[in-house]
Amino acid sequence: xxxxxxxxxxxxxxxxxxxxxxxxxxxxxxxxxxxxxxxxxxxxxxxxxxxxxxxxxxxxxxxxxxxxxxxxxxxxxxxxxxxxxxxxxxxxxxxxxxxxxxxxxxxxxxxxxxxxxxxxxxxxxxxxxxxxxxxxxxxxxxxxxxxxxxxxxxxxxxxxxxxxxxxxxxxxxxxxxxxxxxxxxxxxxxxxxxxxxxxxxxxxxxxxxxxxxxxxxxxxxxxxxxxxxxxxxxxxxxxxxxxxxxxxxxxxxxxxxxxxxxxxxxxxxxxxx
Amino acid sequence: xxxxxxxxxxxxxxxxxxxxxxxxxxxxxxxxxxxxxxxxxxxxxxxxxxxxxxxxxxxxxxxxxxxxxxxxxxxxxxxxxxxxxxxxxxxxxxxxxxxxxxxxxxxxxxxxxxxxxxxxxxxxxxxxxxxxxxxxxxxxxxxxxxxxxxxxxxxxxxxxxxxxxxxxxxxxxxxxxxxxxxxxxxxxxxxxxxxxxxxxxxxxxxxxxxxxxxxxxxxxxxxxxxxxxxxxxxxxxxxxxxxxxxxxxxxxxxxxxxxxxxxxxxxxxxxxxxxxxxxxxxxxxxxxxxxxxxxxxxxxxxxxxxxxxxxxxxxxxxxxxxxxxxxxxxxxxxxxxxxxxxxxxxxxxxxxxxxxxxxx
Numbered sequence: 001x002x003x004x005x006x007x008x009x010x011x012x013x014x015x016x017x018x019x020x021x022x023x024x025x026x027x028x029x030x031x032x033x034x035x036x037x038x039x040x041x042x043x044x045x046x047x048x049x050x051x052x053x054x055x056x057x058x059x060x061x062x063x064x065x066x067x068x069x070x071x072x073x074x075x076x077x078x079x080x081x082x083x084x085x086x087x088x089x090x091x092x093x094x095x096x097x098x099x100x101x102x103x104x105x106x107x108x109x110x111x112x113x114x115x116x117x118x119x120x121x122x123x124x125x126x127x128x129x130x131x132x133x134x135x136x137x138x139x140x141x142x143x144x145x146x147x148x149x150x151x152x153x154x155x156x157x158x159x160x161x162x163x164x165x166x167x168x169x170x171x172x173x174x175x176x177x178x179x180x181x182x183x184x185x186x187x188x189x190x191x192x193x194x195x196x197x198x199x200x201x202x203x204x205x206x207x208x209x210x211x212x213x214x215x216x217x218x219x220x221x222x223x224x225x226x227x228x229x230x231x232x233x234x235x236x237x238x239x240x241x242x243x244x245x246x247x248x249x250x251x252x253x254x255x256x257x258x259x260x261x262x263x264x265x266x267x268x269x270x271x272x273x
Numbered sequence: 274x275x276x277x278x279x280x281x282x283x284x285x286x287x288x289x290x291x292x293x294x295x296x297x298x299x300x301x302x303x304x305x306x307x308x309x310x311x312x313x314x315x316x317x318x319x320x321x322x323x324x325x326x327x328x329x330x331x332x333x334x335x336x337x338x339x340x341x342x343x344x345x346x347x348x349x350x351x352x353x354x355x356x357x358x359x360x361x362x363x364x365x366x367x368x369x370x371x372x373x374x375x376x377x378x379x380x381x382x383x384x385x386x387x388x389x390x391x392x393x394x395x396x397x398x399x400x401x402x403x404x405x406x407x408x409x410x411x412x413x414x415x416x417x418x419x420x421x422x423x424x425x426x427x428x429x430x431x432x433x434x435x436x437x438x439x440x441x442x443x444x445x446x447x448x449x450x451x452x453x454x455x456x457x458x459x460x461x462x463x464x465x466x467x468x469x470x471x472x473x474x475x476x477x478x479x480x481x482x483x484x485x486x487x488x489x490x491x492x493x494x495x496x497x498x499x500x501x502x503x504x505x506x507x508x509x510x511x512x513x514x515x516x517x518x519x520x521x522x523x524x525x526x527x528x529x530x531x532x533x534x535x536x537x538x539x540x541x542x543x544x545x546x547x548x549x550x551x552x553x554x555x556x557x558x559x560x561x562x563x564x565x566x567x568x569x570x571x572x573x574x575x576x577x578x579x580x581x582x583x584x585x586x587x588x589x590x591x592x593x594x595x596x597x598x599x600x601x602x603x604x605x606x607x608x609x610x611x612x613x614x615x616x617x618x619x620x621x622x623x624x625x626x627x628x629x630x631x632x633x
Binding site: 171172182 | 287324325326345346347351352353355356357359361362363372373375377
């Protein structure tokens with residue numbers, strides 16, 4: 001190697017190390033801080049203790065909020081995935097004039113509908129319907145916001161599934177329900193799995209909608225509660241936050257691993273031409 | 274067991290394309306029938322209309338003397354093998370084959386039995402637990418056939434059954450398909466764009482273009498006496514010579530030669546005709562009236578060679594000669610038609626003059 005190459009190589013490795021550190025440090029903090037007797041915002045070798053866990057479990061709302069998050073995530077994910085799958089299938093297979101325009105419009109509007117601009121109308125509507133502080137209603141609103149993107153992605157996926165599968169099933173006498181259950185859903189499973197995880201992650205991390213629509217601290221999900229974890233002085237409660245953050249991260253990682261192992265994230269239908 | 278009767282059938286797509294245009298056709302019980310034509314001629318649409326996957330715009334489809342024009346595909350007792358086979362990728366071979374029974378909510382044992390019974394006859398017994406993506410193309414095709422057979426339908430429809438196989442396998446599959454059809458005695462309709470496939474497999478062929486049948490007949494009829502220049506052009510592995518000619522004194526002037534018209538065809542002097550003669554039905558002649566030209570290209574076809582002659586009036590004529598008689602490029606050759614093989618087509622309508630039937 002010429003000195004020039006050595007220099008280039010060293011620079012490359014140093015750059016990659018810096019990038020890696022940038023992303024790794026918060027992860028390491030998440031792994032060490034929950035077990036440190038005096039957790040700070042910096043990264044340090046922990047003075048091992050489980051005291052933080054004790055305090056977090058004794059917190060009146062911490063565990064409850066994680067449960068709330070699960071309810072909210074499951075409701076929103078279930079609604080979004082089921083409706084998006086059926087809608088995407090219909091939009092993929094039925095000829096409607098202006099179908100693509102409709103989809104793009106939906107996608108465009110969806111960023112407004114659940115975006116900041118629509119917060120006030122949504123709040124007023126939910127208030128007048130008496131649905132403030134309802135986790136199910138909040139889940140529904142979150143699902144509504146995710147639907148256009150979910151339909152868009154799933155339609156693209158189902159478009160790539162050959163129609164001959166369904167036609168073949170029809171020739172053999174399958175009813176529309178049988179075609180859907182026996183053929184379409186299993187063949188579209190990798191796409192549906194992808195949307196399920198995506199929707200759950202979106203709902204799990206959603207802050208604005210639950211913050212707005214769930215005023216009662218007992219109903220609030222983890223994403224909202226996290227911002228209220230402060231000590232008497234008003235600064236971040238570093239005893240509870242690290243443990244809580246770790247617990248908050250676990251379900252998403254677990255879901256991802258489970259779905260990836262069970263269904264695989266693939267974006268192809270699997271016909272052999 | 275059932276025949277198929279199509280009456281004044283039209284299938285028009287929403288964009289206004291008449292894929293099947295006022296077509297009537299009767300397919301006998303147990304017949305192996307080919308729909309042949311270039312892509313876009315409506316043959317696949319016709320097949321799909323028989324299956325019920327496309328809705329007929331007018332006319333009727335009868336299967337086994339029952340009008341099924343408005344019936345759902347599943348109620349027509351018609352099995353179909355798709356061009357891509359459409360084997361369900363998430364099911365095993367056994368589950369695929371037994372699927373028609375699963376739809377009817379047959380018991381699991383009945384499903385298993387059907388899979389075993391059907392698969393053994395098709396050489397698939399070892400593969401029952403595999404998934405479609407673990408099979409070769411030929412195996413996939415046989416699974417698709419087995420699934421269609423397991424349905425115990427009255428009619429079997431095949432959409433381009435051999436097009437997804439490579440050339441070598443295609444010949445094997447062709448023989449296999451013909452034997453299977455004979456054994457089952459099932460009324461079978463298949464679509465193909467490959468004239469050799471249609472000639473080899475079918476009892477009768479319908480040659481289609483633009484949603485209409487241009488000729489209906491046995492492979493022999495379609496090959497030996499094409500009813501019009503479209504069919505003449507389409508059928509045959511080497512293109513038929515179609516040469517402009519004029520009737521003159523009871524003979525036909527074609528490419529500098531004066532040929533005797535087929536018996537039974539009387540034409541007035543000066544009539545414009547198109548003379549059709551297959552390269553295979555021309556032979557090198559000595560001392561006989563024939564088309565004389567200069568050899569410009571020689572293509573080796575294995576047992577025979579295709580020789581292209583440049584004739585007077587810038588007309589090209591193809592002649593097939595045995596390998597040992599291959600002439601040199603630049604030589605002058607006279608080619609005469611075999612007796613009874615010259616066909617004349619009307620210069621305007623392009624229809625065959627005389628009878629299209631052949632004696633067996």
